[in-house]
Amino acid sequence: MSINRVFVTGNLTRDPELRQAGSSMVLQMGIAVNDRKKNQQTDQWEDVPNYFDVLVWGARGESLSRFLHKGQKVAVSGRLRWSQWQTSEGDKRSKVEIVADDVEFMTPKDNQGAPASGGGAASYAPPSEQAPSVEVLTEDIPF
Helix, strand or coil: CCCCCEEEEEEECCCCEEEEECCEEEEEEEEEEEEEEECCCCCCEEEEEEEEEEEEEHHHHHHHHCCCCCCCEEEEEEEEEEEEEECCCCCEEEEEEEEEEEEEECCCHHHHCCCCCCCCCCCCCCCCCCCCCHHHHHCCCCC
């Protein structure tokens, strides 16, 4: 059995492009996902971006194209797809991209001008109150 699922959150690196692909529409976008790495020379932690291409097919991609813009924070879930091709010069190329099943907006509406939710996705809002203390969480545990 194989499992091919991916879930990433990050910022859009460019405005998404909607294009015709055969009889269907596809939305292409890029997402930057930060990783933390310790710089050995300065002994400081730094953000190191990873860049991924994302595809959203069909009506969902058409709908999202009206609301997504460069810089917005999104959560993407889907599957990985590997493709290869040969350039006109004869060089072999390949890439891994994310074929999205779901895209959720994580940037609040007032920050980017886009709606806080779309396509049935839940909106992101920071908690309005502090989480309960450990004592509150463990006082009813019978062991």
